[in-house]
Amino acid sequence: MKKNNIKTFRALLTKHIMGANELAQLVKINGTLYINRWGAWEASLPENDETKDIIETALNEIADYASAVINRHDMAEHYDYFIHHPLDNFGFTIGDNNELFIEKTALQNQQELIAQLQSELTSTKKEADNLRERLNELSSWTGFDDVPEELVPKELDIALQVYSSAIKNYNPETGRMNDDETPKNWLINKVNADFNFNQDTAILRIATVANWKKEAGRPKNSKK
DSSP states (O other): OOGGGEEEHHHHHHTTSSOHHHHHHHHHHHOEEEEOTTSOEEEEOTTOGGGHHHHHHHHHHHHHHHHHHHTTOOOHHHHOTTSOOGGGGEEEEEOTTSOEEOOOOHHHHHHHHHHHHHHHHHHHHHHHHHHHHHHHHHHTOOTTTTSOGGGSOHHHHHHHHHHHHHHHTEETTTTEETTSOOHHHHHHHHHHHHSOOOOHHHHHHHHHHHOSOOTTOSOOOOOO
């Protein structure tokens, strides 16, 4: 944030760019830039509870200026730019077309990004934990134990067996198996290794049925 792109409240008021009431309303809606304890410009926004007192202080300074004008007090201190005035501690970024706005510092943007990423990470962990619980529930499924053998579809039975085995080896946080394979490849290799199939098409068909993570996803219901 370049200092020469900032108009202080004193400059806005004493050069009659903006009146006190208009400036106060702008601050209430948008917040203000202010000089922090290290002498750098920083943004104070209305939604930020940590800097609400900054906005209140800025509004008080504008009110003091307005009171001096209304009561015809000595305004010399406001126009003497060799003397630092509290109104110099607040300002707005001025754009190419003289529009006024609040521009956050690179550090503030970085802090917000970190907070957002932390929130997303927490949400992802919760989703992963929920998915892991669901996978654990599904892995306890006993299959066709209570169904007569002649009523059990062979390929479906195998698909459910490899599926039950697969979800125990699936890492929901990475979206891959524990050996870093994709679920599709893992299932194909599992069917090929554990069951006697001579046809590649049958192996692929079974692995496809057991694969819960197809890239294309399940078709969406169309709206009628």
